Amino acid sequence: MARDLSVRIGSLELPNPLIAASGCFGYGLEYDEVVDLSALGGVCVKGLFMTEREGHPPPRIVETPAGMINAIGLQGIGVHRFVREKLPLLRERGARVFVNVCGTTVDEYVEVSKVLSQAAGVSALELNISCPNIKEGGIQFGCSLMGTSAVVSAVRKATHLPIIPKLTPNVTDVASFARAAEDAGADAVSLVNTFLAMAIDVETRRPTITNVLGGLSGPAIRPIAVRMVWECAQDVKIPIIGMGGITNARDTLEFLLAGATAVQIGTANFVDPFVWSKVLAGLEDYLERHGIDRLSDLIGAFDPTPPTAVHA
């Protein structure tokens, strides 16, 4: 029996809660041959500024226990080329396109958002105020409540599209940022972006990646990300898109139970680009085993009653 996996983020209805995480799925078309893009809840494309960006010199990634550090530096083709070259193809394929919007100033976020609002085929704007890998913009907004409000309210005035600020985990109280975003008119929040991190090559005593610092993603961070989603879920009413180290249906459910309405998968897609259908099958199976008809019934269904110490 088919179960209902659909979820709703404001006015957006997604067939299932799985969204490709920004920066982990190129512009989506790279995966055209192996993934039916229309079968995903959504595709969030790589962060875009107004103009092209070259990013950091390689090496840009290094593996760490159950995770990886990246400092890509937001290499990208800029919003205009995206709209011209990629968006029509994504539309053709029936993808629900989330665009990760970047800026070095509030104005740039607004400008990029305007361009995207005038283009056909964009489902939502994810405001990247949390990239740890660039000197200006990004995380500098995401680490200040005023910066967060400023970006969100400015973009709010400039677009009719759903806006989803993406929060950084590198703060003391992430829920306060979710509240600031909600108050400033966000339709949802997504979290977490990567954790600022570093790995040294002890043999050379030099960095492992050119930028020295980068962002940690992957299963290693999942327990912190789940905690943050749970904290935000208790504080805001708008939907939450959770992410950080999701590799399978179990992990997806952990985020949904903690209060996420949808999730993004990033690093795990590198390991297995066929992860999407496996997770969907796992979610179906869970609903089946537990006799639940609608996946959305599980959103926030975590019950904090302690487990027993006793193993049966």
Added chain:
Amino acid sequence: MARDLSVRIGSLELPNPLIAASGCFGYGLEYDEVVDLSALGGVCVKGLFMTEREGHPPPRIVETPAGMINAIGLQGIGVHRFVREKLPLLRERGARVFVNVCGTTVDEYVEVSKVLSQAAGVSALELNISCPNIKEGGIQFGCSLMGTSAVVSAVRKATHLPIIPKLTPNVTDVASFARAAEDAGADAVSLVNTFLAMAIDVETRRPTITNVLGGLSGPAIRPIAVRMVWECAQDVKIPIIGMGGITNARDTLEFLLAGATAVQIGTANFVDPFVWSKVLAGLEDYLERHGIDRLSDLIGAFDPTPPTAVHA
């Protein structure tokens, strides 16, 4: 040829930089049969309040990818019983004893510190202002610059012993806390304590540990911890004791290169209580291979010059 592994934390000379992390080595005596306590740089015992504490009901730990979450809740015998029952035995064994000092109020930190200052055989006080697992005290001081200053300066007035506030990683700017500690008279800082985290049993939809939230430790967090140590090392002059996911000599060197003068090992001791001699041998071997006489020459010796993208 024997290499010099000794390091100096203020007035304290340690034969090597390896200190058993608080809460991961009981009161030290539990390991008496398998580890020569005098051969460690130091032994940091489980956090102590003025009085006994029962801690949280089990289950108290759960494993996560390359890490574990714990919410022990600072079960402990209180400072008086410690001084009476444990300290004399630790002294006999020649251990350099670091005591992890806890409090629910500034006064309690001062009281515990006073008791320990009057006892013989304590090398240093590590002020636990960063435990994520108790409702009052601990992290509430560690997450506010004023709280950090208040605890450190009050204890400073009450003791001649070296004081080492232990910083939480659950903040936006850890270096500002290191500075606050330095300004308030700390002799060193130690970091990181655990990351606030959570894991849900999706089959029962209930927590995996009774306290719901706990602290994440182990290799998973190492890249974030190394980054934080590096940030602090650039901002303060006092020595730094680094920790978070250290399992071997390579990991230890990563922290030293980033600017730590000594390190603590916690979770890895659970996996292998014989880890200490293995790490020491690994450090000797590294010095040998690199023709370096003194380990302390490597402290802060990280060179941020980018690596090449090219593999030879």
Added chain:
Amino acid sequence: MPPLDVDATVMANRRLSRDYNVLTLSAAEIGTRTRAGQFVMVRPTGMTETLLRRPFSVFEIVRDARGAPIAITILNKRAGRTTNRLYEAEPGDRIACLGPLGRPFTAVSAPSEAWMVAGGVGLAPFATLAEALAAAGTPTTLFYGARSGQELFHLDFFDRLGVTLVLATEDGSRGERGRVTQPLDRALASRAPGSTMIYACGPEPMLAAVAEVAGRHQQPCEVSVERTMGCGMGGCYSCVIRVRHGAEAARFVRSCISGPVFDGAEIVWD
């Protein structure tokens, strides 16, 4: 004697059912030191899916013709990541094995009788205990309960040692249908108070029931508990259980060093 960390080789893996297997590990030195009721902390070498070791009772001490230990076995039941891996282990695989750890059972001798009560994989500590009791000439009975007759293992072994067997299965496929505490309770009715040492290992609800039955019949009772353990050596405080000594207030004690064997009367069950 201090525990050892042995990088043991899997010498044999005997699968008993779809869930249970017996692994023979080349950890002779640990075997030499082990007393009945003690455990080892185990981690398949190179297995990095999990970080921490897992506790297992020493099941058998395998000896050569002259009685010198040459290996130990563990009785493994699949429950999750490590136990699945141990089920699938092949001869030649390496398994890090730290032990022996913990407080053993207190063996009694005649005129006292020894009654062992095992539920499922709780059989594990009783092979070595039965040998110790047999060596001391103590009359011994094993009350052994499982889900079904197919999950009652190693009966020959106990038989050969002269242990009286009382069986119970949940599905009634062998022995009495239901809980093993039922025949235990009935049998105790005819025993003089203080005449019978009861040893129990199995799920905690069973242990609580056994402790209650023993108390009601005024028999001494030792139970071996299974709490989640992070280190097995007293380092982490993860494995606590609430215990009350005499008139003292109940408090959490570390079951890895104060146990896993406790006086059943002292445990405050959840």
Added chain:
Amino acid sequence: MPPLDVDATVMANRRLSRDYNVLTLSAAEIGTRTRAGQFVMVRPTGMTETLLRRPFSVFEIVRDARGAPIAITILNKRAGRTTNRLYEAEPGDRIACLGPLGRPFTAVSAPSEAWMVAGGVGLAPFATLAEALAAAGTPTTLFYGARSGQELFHLDFFDRLGVTLVLATEDGSRGERGRVTQPLDRALASRAPGSTMIYACGPEPMLAAVAEVAGRHQQPCEVSVERTMGCGMGGCYSCVIRVRHGAEAARFVRSCISGPVFDGAEIVWD
């Protein structure tokens, strides 16, 4: 054709030296699709010490009597965690294998000659390329450099295909002492511009040198580069290399999808 993810079984592991081995993987379908120069992203199943897959050239396509692919091999050189594991792999082990990926070499045919230049494990893509060239009847030479004669592998294979071999070793134990670019440079002196397609794979300094030599002699040149890859499919932007197309500004392109094979003249070397 789209890449496949095959849960391949290790059919054989032939260790060639202390560092090199050839693994035969039951990934026939990938073999069918592979063109010379393409790669697979590989991860030993159940290996959780590392998270990401690692890129390997398809070395050989193993065929049955009727020429149908039945397996692929990879030529593996120990460099770290995954490559050590692949060195130690045993028949029966499972290895997830995603591919074929990337842009292949452009095969030329007579009157053009094909000169392949391999440094060390850079030999890997040239077995399949040599077969394709032999099938097209293209006169082919392999310039092959390694640390020592013991690390020159698979010479018979190329010999049988009629490939001319020019060898160089750093220690002079076989062929010319020194870099393989020396004989290459000398040999090109006698070739008409545009007459010789040069293919190179090996360490980047070697590739840069080959591209320079080729440019100087006005010969076309394709190089296969090895950048750290996170995904192999264009998803992560980790694998970039700076490339200049004609008059355009140089920019970072993803070597997994725009490469790994590039026009040597277009690469801006670090």
